[in-house]
Every structure is written in C-alpha cells, then in structure tokens.
Amino acid sequence: MQIKALNSKLFLAVLFLFLPGTLFAKFDFNANCLKAYQFVFELKLNAARQLIAAEKKMHPDNAIVPLLENYVDFFQLLTSENKEEFNKLKSNKGARLDQIADDDNKSPYNLYAQAEINLQWALIRGRFGEQFNAAMEIKKANSLLQENAKKFPAFQLNFKGLGLISAVLGSLPDGFMKSTLSTFGIKGNAKSGLAMMEKLAEGMPKSTYEPFYEEVVFYYSFVLTDVTHSERAYAETMKYVERISENSLLKAYLKAYVSAKRGHNEEAIVILAERPSGAQYQAFPYLDYLMGIARLNKLDSGAAGYFHKFLQSNKGISYIKDSYLHLAWIALLNGDAKGYQGYAEKVKSAGYAINERDKQALNEVQGVAPNVTLLKGRLLFDGGYYGKSLEALARLKEGDLNQLKDRAEYHYRLGRNHEELGKLDAALDNYEKAIQYGKGLKAYFAANSALFMGKIYMKKKNFGQARASFNTAINMKGHQYENSIESQARDSLKRLN
Structure with missing residues (x-):
C-alpha cells in the first residue's frame, strides 16, 4: 500500500505503536506483521509467509499470526482456484479460530479476527460451490462483527466486513444463499453497505487505520463492479487505487478488471501488459485469461494465444469452459467452422460449470453457432x-x-x-x-x-x-x-x- 513513507522502517516503527491492536500484547500488529500484511496485498505471498514464520518463531503467542496465515491462504486460493489446494487448506480454519478465541477477549481484534477468517472462507467456498457452508460462515461473521461493534464502537475495521456483508446480501438474487440467511434474520442493504465502505475508503488515509486501506479498496471495488453493478465502479476504483503502490499486482488486477468490465478496453490491455511480474509474485493465470478477453473484444485473433496460455498454466476450476468458448468464437471469426465445432465440444466436456461465465459458456454452445x-x-x-x-x-x-x-x-x-x-x-x-x-x-x-x-x-x-x-x-x-x-x-x- 502506498503512503509517502510507508516503506520507511522508521515510519512503520512509529506507526505500529499507535495502531489500536498493539495496545493488547497478544494481538500485536507490529511492524513485522504490518510488512507481511503489505506483502499479502501486493500478492508477494512467499515473502509474506517468510515474515509470518519469523513472527511465529519470535512471538509464538501473537494471535495476529493465525489471521495473517489465513490471508495468505485466501489469496492463494483466490489466485489459483485450485480445488486440491482448497480441500487441503480449509482444514486450517478450525485451529486458527481456536487460537484466536482463547486469547485476549479485551482486544477489539479478538472477535474481528474470528469474523475475518469466517468471511474469507465464505467468499472462497462460494467459488467452489459450497453454498451452505458459505452461508453459515457469513452468518457467523456477521454475528461476531455486530457484537464487536457494540463492544468497540470506535474500532473502524468492523465496518469493512459489515459493509461488505450488507452490500452483498442486499444485492443477492433470490436463491439458496439468500433464503438460507434470511431464515436467520440476516438481510442486507446494498445502499447502506456501499456507503459504509465508501466512508471507510475516504477516511482511512487520514487515520491510524491507514495500513488497511488497500483491503478496503479491494472489497469496495469488488462490490461496486460485480455486486451492485454501479455506474460509478470505474471512476471510484481508479480514484481510490491511485495511492496504492505500483508494486502491487493486486492493484494491477483491480484496475485491469474494472477497466475491462466497464468498457475501457484499451486501458485494460495496457495495464495487463505493464503489470508487475517476477518470481516474487503469486502466480495469477486469470490475468492471461483477462488479457485474452480484452484482446478479443477488439477483434484481435491474437487473443487465442492468451487463452491457450491460461489453459496451460491454470490449475483451477473456473474459466476453462469460457476459454474454450472464446477460442471457438475466434475460429468462427476466422471462417473456421470445423475449428468452432471442435472447441464447442471442449466447452461441453472440459472444466466445471460452477462459475457463472462457465455456466453461460455451456448454454452458448447448446444450439447453432452464433451469427458472425x-x-x-x-x-x-x-x-x-x-x-x-x-x-x-x-x-x-x-x-x-x-x-x-x-x-x-x-x-x-x-x-x-x-x-x-x-x-x-x-x-x-x-x-x-x-x-x-x-x-x-x-x-x-x-x-x-x-x-x-x-x-x-x-x-x-x-x-x-x-x-x-x-x-x-x-x-x-x-x-x-x-x-x-x-x-x-x-x-x-x-x-x-
């Protein structure tokens, strides 16, 4: 995250002394933890793991550690969407919650950290089709955050999760998730949820909660773009990501994703071409898929190379059918009817129909080829x-x-x-x-x-x-x-x- 002197060790050393959580010895968001947290949101997950391991060795009782470990798992699964990794990593949740719950209940981080872990797993489970477990984790996260907001009304981080939950549930179409949560009396309001998140994004740079700015912007952008389909999504995202470091791969992803979704296609292509790269960053095959989408949207048949690259490197469950659909379209645009049929068969046989785009891809190839x-x-x-x-x-x-x-x-x-x-x-x-x-x-x-x-x-x-x-x-x-x-x-x- 980019603030003028964030990379200065002196600034970090001074800043962590004033963070609310550092008043409580067993929830110590110290300089080492802040740096690990920063690396997570730049998608430098290996560097984050090393700092977290060092913190665990130096301060084995620091209950911030299991929360940071969960952030790493969350972004690993978000970028890979690998089902085997998901099945392996989800077993970490219980032990982390137990470690946090048994710690200092006078700290605002106690209930907050438990809520965050539940909410992160709910967001991930939704991608793997575990809707019931996701609904239960949203219920738990909401309850913990509501309780924490009553105990610690000045603790601003409560409103990040509460705003996200309210906005998502307020925009959720009728279905299993919405009906399940409404039976527990949990109903959202998209307008108030968005307002909560916007207020945080606006005020956080001027507060002691500044290090959490990038996370707030990440969720706020997601809600604007994919949940409420707001006309302000592009302008708001570009406004708030401006102060985030150019070293952040997550920043590049947010800018490119929202640009592509909101008709700023040329900008998306430039951002993806110039995105940070190197061994220090987490592998993110989706970005090749996104480049393929952006290239094809300008009728560039060179997009095929990006879809093939995605299919070769991707070990996840999403966008496989949709990639083959786009390859089928490229064949059709090139006058290759036989190639279209071959890729259409791949849409039917390869990948999973969990993600909405993959479901739609399957629908697209059920009938005749589209009019060119x-x-x-x-x-x-x-x-x-x-x-x-x-x-x-x-x-x-x-x-x-x-x-x-x-x-x-x-x-x-x-x-x-x-x-x-x-x-x-x-x-x-x-x-x-x-x-x-x-x-x-x-x-x-x-x-x-x-x-x-x-x-x-x-x-x-x-x-x-x-x-x-x-x-x-x-x-x-x-x-x-x-x-x-x-x-x-x-x-x-x-x-x-």
Missing part, C-alpha cells in the same frame, strides 16, 4: 467500442435474420450501443423490439431490455413507465440470468417507491 456479425457487434460492445459495434451491426438488416433469437439479440445490441452513446430514444425503440421478438425465449435479451428501459425511464423521470418496465422484467420467467435480472428490477422498484 452479431458476434462482432457483441464483442465490440463489451470492449466499449460502441461506434464500431454499431458499424458492424449496420451490415445486417432485420430481414437477414430468420430466428427470433437473432432478431431479439440484434435489437438488444443496437439498444445497448445507443444507450451508451446517450441516444436514449433510439435505445428505447430497439429495446421495445427486442422484447417483442424475445419474450418467451430462453435468451435473456427481452428481460434485460425491459430492465434497461426501466433505468432509462428513471433518468427521464417518467416513473410510471419505469415501474411498468421493471414489472415487465420481473414477470418474464424461464430465461437466462432470471434471478439476477429480477433482483435488479425489484431493487429499482424499491428505489422508485
């Missing part, structure tokens, strides 16, 4: 090349498309591009046609069109039409992303009411 021009329009839109996407789509006419699904997608893609270019009336016209052709189909184009129509009408302050559009989205059933689209529509209705 529609595919170009789709990829260019995803990269933020809205004008070029419209140019590609202009080569098509509605009458050229025989399938209702293709006609629905054609107008949906036109609508999305027009909306991003600020041509809201043209967007509404195309969304209407997408609904007309797509209602009753399994494809998501009609329902998502209704959702976007509602959002446009909200901007226009036409609240009656907005309400009607959101209800249209909710009433469509049996399509892709049904829970997510319905959840967003219901949240929008709540804001209207």
Whole structure:
C-alpha cells in the first residue's frame, strides 16, 4: 500500500505503536506483521509467509499470526482456484479460530479476527460451490462483527466486513444463499453497505487505520463492479487505487478488471501488459485469461494465444469452459467452422460449470453457432467500442435474420450501443423490439431490455413507465440470468417507491 513513507522502517516503527491492536500484547500488529500484511496485498505471498514464520518463531503467542496465515491462504486460493489446494487448506480454519478465541477477549481484534477468517472462507467456498457452508460462515461473521461493534464502537475495521456483508446480501438474487440467511434474520442493504465502505475508503488515509486501506479498496471495488453493478465502479476504483503502490499486482488486477468490465478496453490491455511480474509474485493465470478477453473484444485473433496460455498454466476450476468458448468464437471469426465445432465440444466436456461465465459458456454452445456479425457487434460492445459495434451491426438488416433469437439479440445490441452513446430514444425503440421478438425465449435479451428501459425511464423521470418496465422484467420467467435480472428490477422498484 502506498503512503509517502510507508516503506520507511522508521515510519512503520512509529506507526505500529499507535495502531489500536498493539495496545493488547497478544494481538500485536507490529511492524513485522504490518510488512507481511503489505506483502499479502501486493500478492508477494512467499515473502509474506517468510515474515509470518519469523513472527511465529519470535512471538509464538501473537494471535495476529493465525489471521495473517489465513490471508495468505485466501489469496492463494483466490489466485489459483485450485480445488486440491482448497480441500487441503480449509482444514486450517478450525485451529486458527481456536487460537484466536482463547486469547485476549479485551482486544477489539479478538472477535474481528474470528469474523475475518469466517468471511474469507465464505467468499472462497462460494467459488467452489459450497453454498451452505458459505452461508453459515457469513452468518457467523456477521454475528461476531455486530457484537464487536457494540463492544468497540470506535474500532473502524468492523465496518469493512459489515459493509461488505450488507452490500452483498442486499444485492443477492433470490436463491439458496439468500433464503438460507434470511431464515436467520440476516438481510442486507446494498445502499447502506456501499456507503459504509465508501466512508471507510475516504477516511482511512487520514487515520491510524491507514495500513488497511488497500483491503478496503479491494472489497469496495469488488462490490461496486460485480455486486451492485454501479455506474460509478470505474471512476471510484481508479480514484481510490491511485495511492496504492505500483508494486502491487493486486492493484494491477483491480484496475485491469474494472477497466475491462466497464468498457475501457484499451486501458485494460495496457495495464495487463505493464503489470508487475517476477518470481516474487503469486502466480495469477486469470490475468492471461483477462488479457485474452480484452484482446478479443477488439477483434484481435491474437487473443487465442492468451487463452491457450491460461489453459496451460491454470490449475483451477473456473474459466476453462469460457476459454474454450472464446477460442471457438475466434475460429468462427476466422471462417473456421470445423475449428468452432471442435472447441464447442471442449466447452461441453472440459472444466466445471460452477462459475457463472462457465455456466453461460455451456448454454452458448447448446444450439447453432452464433451469427458472425452479431458476434462482432457483441464483442465490440463489451470492449466499449460502441461506434464500431454499431458499424458492424449496420451490415445486417432485420430481414437477414430468420430466428427470433437473432432478431431479439440484434435489437438488444443496437439498444445497448445507443444507450451508451446517450441516444436514449433510439435505445428505447430497439429495446421495445427486442422484447417483442424475445419474450418467451430462453435468451435473456427481452428481460434485460425491459430492465434497461426501466433505468432509462428513471433518468427521464417518467416513473410510471419505469415501474411498468421493471414489472415487465420481473414477470418474464424461464430465461437466462432470471434471478439476477429480477433482483435488479425489484431493487429499482424499491428505489422508485
């Protein structure tokens, strides 16, 4: 994490004396621990392990050590998504919690550290399909943080976890996780959760909690981008990561990920090309996958090399099917129908269908190959090349498309591009046609069109039409992303009411 003198040993030596946790001998977030924590968030996990081992030897009773060990496991699994490692490492949780729970209960770090370990494992378990255990760990983390906030109301770190839990649960679509937690009376609020995290990110650099800044920004960016799908995700992420060290691979990941997701494709490519590298950093195959996505979004067939590199180095369970789908698309764009079919078969047979992108990849190859021009329009839109996407789509006419699904997608893609270019009336016209052709189909184009129509009408302050559009989205059933689209529509209705 970057503050003007953070790398100075003198600064660290002075700073740790004023951290709340260092008032309690058995929860000693000393200079050695702070440096290990910094290395974790730069994704220099081996260096972090060495410092943690040294701390364990020098101060075997320091209860901050098991928390730091858990951070290392968390980021190792986050970057590798390796199921064998997951099955091995998850057995560490119980002993760490026991060590912390038996320690100084007068320290604000006692309940906080237990909550953090539960929350980190909940986030990891969700990636490996262990939804019930994840729900129980969120319940436990929430309870511990609520109790800690009552005992130590001035301990700001409580609000990092509480804000994250509230934002995630407030945005969660109906399903097993949400229904399980609601039976325990745990309900979130996306708006208040985000506000909590934003307040922390804003105030932390000016407080004694500054060393935890990068972690707050990491979670805040995740919630903005993937949970609440906020229009502010790119601007907020870029604003808050600015003060983080350029030596942080995690910073490069955050910037590239949000840039790619929010239509700043060229920026994502530059960030990934210039990211920190070397043996000191944790292996992160996902970044090659992300570069492949960004390259293909500008119709660069050289993207294939990055997908192949990812598939060769990846030992995890996610993005395998999706990588083969993108390789199939590259073959199709190059006029290689046989190559497309070969990779489509790989989508069906390789990898796992746990991650949402892998589930969608499996759905994509169940029918006929996509229309090449529609595919170009789709990829260019995803990269933020809205004008070029419209140019590609202009080569098509509605009458050229025989399938209702293709006609629905054609107008949906036109609508999305027009909306991003600020041509809201043209967007509404195309969304209407997408609904007309797509209602009753399994494809998501009609329902998502209704959702976007509602959002446009909200901007226009036409609240009656907005309400009607959101209800249209909710009433469509049996399509892709049904829970997510319905959840967003219901949240929008709540804001209207």
